[in-house]
Amino acid sequence: MKKFLSKILLFLILLFISSLALDIYISLQTQSSEDYKYKTWNEILKGDLSNDIVIMGSSRAYTQYSPRILDSTLHKSSYNLGINGCSVDRQIPRFSLYCVKNQKPQLVIQNIDWVATLDQTPDYEMEQYFPFFYNFDFRKNVISTLFSFPEKNIPLYRYLKNSNLWDSYKTSQHVFLKIEYKGFSGVSQNWNGNNFSKIDSITFKSDSVVIKEFCDYLQNCLDNDITVLFVYSPVYYKANERVTNISEMYSTFETIANKYHIQILDYSDCYISKDTTYFYNATHLNKNGAELFSNMLAHDMDSLQILH
Amino acid sequence: MLFNSIEFALFLPIVFLLYWFVFSNSEKTQNSILLAASYFFYGWWNWKCLGLIFLVSLISWFSAIYMEKRLRLSKYVFSTSIIFLLGILGLFKYYDFFISSFANLFNFKSEKLLLNLILPIGISFYIFQAIGYLIDVYKRKTPATRDIILYFTFLGFFPQLIAGPIERASNVIPQFSKKRSFNYTQSVDGCRQVLWGLFKKVVVADNCGFAVNQIFETYSSQPSGILLVGALLFTFQIYGDFSGYSDMAVGCAKLFGINLTQNFKNPYFSKNIADFWRRWHISLTNWFRDYIYIPLGGNRISKTKTIFNTLVIFLLCGIWHGANWTFFAWGLYNAFLFIPHVIFPPNQNQQTVFHTIVRQCFTFILVVLGWILFRSATINDAWHYLINMCNFDVWKASYLYFMYPSHFGNIFALILLAIEWMQKEKTHALELSSVNSVFLRWIIYFAVIFTIIFFKAYEKNPFIYFQF
Numbered sequence: 001m002k003k004f005l006s007k008i009l010l011f012l013i014l015l016f017i018s019s020l021a022l023d024i025y026i027s028l029q030t031q032s033s034e035d036y037k038y039k040t041w042n043e044i045l046k047g048d049l050s051n052d053i054v055i056m057g058s059s060r061a062y063t064q065y066s067p068r069i070l071d072s073t074l075h076k077s078s079y080n081l082g083i084n085g086c087s088v089d090r091q092i093p094r095f096s097l098y099c100v101k102n103q104k105p106q107l108v109i110q111n112i113d114w115v116a117t118l119d120q121t122p123d124y125e126m127e128q129y130f131p132f133f134y135n136f137d138f139r140k141n142v143i144s145t146l147f148s149f150p151e152k153n154i155p156l157y158r159y160l161k162n163s164n165l166w167d168s169y170k171t172s173q174h175v176f177l178k179i180e181y182k183g184f185s186g187v188s189q190n191w192n193g194n195n196f197s198k199i200d201s202i203t204f205k206s207d208s209v210v211i212k213e214f215c216d217y218l219q220n221c222l223d224n225d226i227t228v229l230f231v232y233s234p235v236y237y238k239a240n241e242r243v244t245n246i247s248e249m250y251s252t253f254e255t256i257a258n259k260y261h262i263q264i265l266d267y268s269d270c271y272i273s274k275d276t277t278y279f280y281n282a283t284h285l286n287k288n289g290a291e292l293f294s295n296m297l298a299h300d301m302d303s304l305q306i307l308h
Numbered sequence: 309m310l311f312n313s314i315e316f317a318l319f320l321p322i323v324f325l326l327y328w329f330v331f332s333n334s335e336k337t338q339n340s341i342l343l344a345a346s347y348f349f350y351g352w353w354n355w356k357c358l359g360l361i362f363l364v365s366l367i368s369w370f371s372a373i374y375m376e377k378r379l380r381l382s383k384y385v386f387s388t389s390i391i392f393l394l395g396i397l398g399l400f401k402y403y404d405f406f407i408s409s410f411a412n413l414f415n416f417k418s419e420k421l422l423l424n425l426i427l428p429i430g431i432s433f434y435i436f437q438a439i440g441y442l443i444d445v446y447k448r449k450t451p452a453t454r455d456i457i458l459y460f461t462f463l464g465f466f467p468q469l470i471a472g473p474i475e476r477a478s479n480v481i482p483q484f485s486k487k488r489s490f491n492y493t494q495s496v497d498g499c500r501q502v503l504w505g506l507f508k509k510v511v512v513a514d515n516c517g518f519a520v521n522q523i524f525e526t527y528s529s530q531p532s533g534i535l536l537v538g539a540l541l542f543t544f545q546i547y548g549d550f551s552g553y554s555d556m557a558v559g560c561a562k563l564f565g566i567n568l569t570q571n572f573k574n575p576y577f578s579k580n581i582a583d584f585w586r587r588w589h590i591s592l593t594n595w596f597r598d599y600i601y602i603p604l605g606g607n608r609i610s611k612t613k614t615i616f617n618t619l620v621i622f623l624l625c626g627i628w629h630g631a632n633w634t635f636f637a638w639g640l641y642n643a644f645l646f647i648p649h650v651i652f653p654p655n656q657n658q659q660t661v662f663h664t665i666v667r668q669c670f671t672f673i674l675v676v677l678g679w680i681l682f683r684s685a686t687i688n689d690a691w692h693y694l695i696n697m698c699n700f701d702v703w704k705a706s707y708l709y710f711m712y713p714s715h716f717g718n719i720f721a722l723i724l725l726a727i728e729w730m731q732k733e734k735t736h737a738l739e740l741s742s743v744n745s746v747f748l749r750w751i752i753y754f755a756v757i758f759t760i761i762f763f764k765a766y767e768k769n770p771f772i773y774f775q776f
Contacts, residue, residue: 001328001490008499011750015757022758150314156761165762 019155023133026159030131030172036062037128038172039179040081044094045135049102052307053078055183056091057111057233064233064285065109066294067182073298076307079105080183085124087115089210090146092217097141099224107227107307109297112264113235113283114204114249127168130158186287189280196282202242204249211252218260229306230257230264234273234293239282265300267293309352311502311556312510319349324563328490335487339461342564346466350429353470357428360396361464367392368438369459372445372452386446390439397435400425405631430470432628434463436595441477443599450477458484467560471553473571473591480566488565497739498562500753504738505555507756512720513548514765516541524683527693535697537718542683543676544721547576550589555736569594574732576675576725579667581645584675592628596621607650614650619643629682634690638681645674720763 031042040062043049053076055065062082070078081094095108129146132138143152151158159168179185221228230253240246257264270293272278278289285293301307309315323345331341351358371389375382404422411418441462444450453459462480523530523538530538554571561568569591578584585593604617619640626639659667677694684690731737738756740749 001492004490004492004495007496011753014750015754018754018758019761160761160764164764 016155022165023155023159026156026165026169026172027131027134029169033172033175034178035172035175036084036177036179036185037125038131040083040183041094041128041132041138043183044081044098044101045132045138047101049079049098050077051079051103051105051182052076053107053109054095054098054105055080055082055109055111056088056095057082058086058091058115059084060113060115060233060283061111062183062185063187064290064293065111065297066184066186066291068184069291069294070298070301073295074302074307078109078182082111082183087207087210088214088217092213093142093146095217097137100137100141104224105226107229108221109229109231111233112230112253113232114202114243114246123162126158126162127172130168131172133158184290186290187280187284188287190286191276191279192281193276196236196239199239199242201244202239204243204245204252206252211256215256215259218256218262222260227306228260228262229301230262231297232264232266232268234267234270234278234285234289236276236279236282237269237273240268240273263304263306265297267296270296272296309349311553311560312506315352319345320560320563327564332487335485336455336457338488338564339455339457339484342466343457343461343464346461346464346469349466350464350469353429354426357426360400360428360431361434361469362460364393364396364435364438365460365463368442368463369453369456372442372459373454375442375446376452382446386442389442393435393439393442397431399423400427400431402627402631409633433472433474434469436474436592436628438463440474440595440599444477450481453477453481453485455485465561465566467557467564467566468568471550471557472589473554473557473569474595475569475591479569483566491565494562494565494567498559500738500740501555501559501562501736503559503753503756504736505552505557505559507760508548508552508555508724510764511548511760512724513545513552515720515763516545516548518765520545520683524685524693527689527696530696532697532699535693539676539680539693539697541718541721543576543672543679544724546679546682547572548721548724558736570735574728576672577668577729577732578671578675579664580649580671581642581674582649584671585642585646592625596625600624611651615647618647618650622646633687634681634684637687637690638678641678641681645678 031038033039053067053070053074055061055067055078057065059082062080062084065078065080065082067078067080070076079098081091081098083091083094126146129138129143133143133152139152147158151161156165159165163171177185177187218228243249253264256262267273272285272289272293278285278292280286309319323341326345327338327341331337347358347361350361367389371385375385378385404424407418407421410416411421441450445452453462458481461484462475462477465475465480468475520538520542523534524542527535527538551572558568558570571590573587573590575584575587578587601617601621604620605613606617607614609617622639622643623636624639626635626637626642629635629638680693680697681687681690684693727737731739734741738752740752743749743752
């Protein structure tokens with residue numbers, strides 16, 4: 001029995017070491033990817049970002065707010081922290097890590113809409129976190145609540161949960177979308193309303209846990225002298241018409257804004273939102289639309305002297 | 309709790325350590341921990357079904373003792389207990405199916421008559437094992453065990469509880485009756501067999517299953533080449549799935565010092581259908597042979613009766629697999645392939661290698677065609693699948709791109725076949741007794757583990773035979 005257990009133990013140790021080595025190798029390889037999923041995390045972790053403004057939100061942030069335009073109009077430095085497909089529950093850890101590793105911003109532009117506080121984000125694009133598990137700050141600020149114990153502590157396990165290592169690695173090496181400039185990625189596509197035409201109605205929902213996290217994050221900003229600005233970016237107007245309880249959305253965010261003394265800018269009904277040539281789908285502006293909107297926002301911020 | 313789950317990866321070492329370090333004093337303590345672990349394992353899936361296996365164990369244990377004590381009444385006790393066990397199986401597995409079938413046939417509404425009971429996992433396996441035990445006791449081939457813990461462990465032993473092998477009392481009860489001592493060679497071999505089973509399940513079967521599900525669901529719009537690929541992949545899926553499970557079951561049992569029956573012996577290298585059935589799901593085939601075919605007269609009666617008995621056996625074997633007419637038809641199909649061997653017993657003369665290979669290929673094709681019946685949702689689907697597969701007009705190279713989702717399945721099915729061919733004389737493919745170098749053996753283990761890590765299928769499919 002002693003011989004058996006010692007051999008099993010030795011085997012497991014060797015297996016652990018070889019898995020760990022493979023895990024580190026794959027993580028390092030993936031980290032160097034130019035894909036949008038990893039690039040922003042990499043830049044945040046490098047720790048040399050110094051921006052006056054950061055933009056927070058989901059894909060509706062990273063495809064719609066161009067830091068290049070904001071920088072040139074406002075003569076400030078901005079960075080887009082938008083994270084694809086995520087409600088605020090997964091946007092906030094990215095912001096926390098940004099603040100830990102980099103200089104704190106003066107202003108946060110928080111994109112708000114009917115999906116921002118929808119629910120806790122399901123397991124969507126979790127692979128973006130995989131290569132950074134060996135970074136202490138990343139583990140502490142980002143993945144602590146997102147992953148289970150085996151995922152966090154058994155080498156390679158996280159890669160195998162919904163896939164296999166071969167496909168995980170192949171996928172990580174493929175660049176689906178490149179980050180154009182400081183977290184922003186404009187999408188050069190024309191309007192495609194196929195998915196939109198299938199939707200009859202949309203309901204705004206807010207999850208109490210997510211709302212609480214959102215409020216804690218806003219309080220944290222307040223405590224650290226970080227100004228927050230809420231922005232309703234353009235949505236194709238027919239999509240907004242299909243939101244059955246849109247007044248509830250406005251009142252929810254208004255209540256929060258009042259509580260934390262936050263200014264709201266609303267572009268959901270601007271002329272951009274009436275024209276499909278500025279969109280690639282009902283909720284996302286294409287590159288032209290994004291530049292137009294960013295320009296409009298920058299000028300409004302300038303005239304309202306939000307950062308002065 | 310699936311064998312290929314993180315829960316089982318924790319469960320097995322805990323039970324192993326408790327078994328050999330805490331409860332190793334006597335066979336009674338060893339059996340007790342195995343029984344507790346087995347019921348925990350079974351209850352993990354659905355604790356409500358524990359009552360049923362407990363009832364089946366209690367009734368069969370008590371009946372066996374009673375039959376032995378009261379010889380005059382043994383016939384009645386035996387009949388009653390067999391009817392009871394078959395009644396349970398019929399109620400849970402076949403009642404709704406037959407009611408629906410009658411309702412369709414005689415055109416009446418069956419909704420109110422249906423019970424919609426959940427099918428307790430592994431019910432066909434443990435009930436057949438209990439029936440086999442009762443028959444053996446009734447025929448005085450094995451003594452009735454008085455030790456209730458021992459008997460319950462025999463019927464509920466977790467490695468083989470939910471998908472076999474269907475064990476005989478004469479093989480397992482003597483092993484449970486004495487204290488097991490740790491055997492290094494046996495345990496190492498058990499680990500290897502578990503590893504090989506895991507490879508067959510998560511790499512071969514699940515990768516094939518990924519493509520098979522897509523192809524069989526959309527068969528009516530698929531070209532014949534893809535349908536052929538689908539049938540071939542299902543052939544490897546079901547083999548990898550079931551023999552993989554059996555390897556893991558036998559391997560796990562070895563870790564507790566118990567040797568279970570070998571359930572598969574390279575069935576796809578069979579030279580004819582009779583040979584196939586001696587190599588596929590051996591424990592079930594032997595069960596039908598010993599408890600139904602031989603009592604019906606075996607091959608010592610007239611040819612006509614033997615043919616009839618063969619037909620009955622295969623129909624029962626088919627319907628054992630599930631409450632669906634496709635399984636019935638699959639049984640019938642196998643019976644028709646088997647009956648020529650009853651009428652014209654195979655020539656035992658030495659044959660050339662070429663002749664053997666031709667026969668193996670021909671048998672393989674017949675088996676593949678049978679699996680189409682087995683996998684299809686209805687007989688109608690199976691028939692149209694076959695018709696579409698034979699529509700050679702649509703053989704086009706461009707359709708090969710459809711094979712992409714299944715590429716791992718294709719590759720590993722071939723690797724499996726090659727490895728099992730090389731190791732065909734061994735009980736399992738990772739039996740590396742001929743490899744003297746420890747270093748080389750460990751390299752092979754690591755290669756298998758990393759193949760699993762690299763190429764395991766996305767979707768964790770439940771074992772196909774769990775539904776039976």
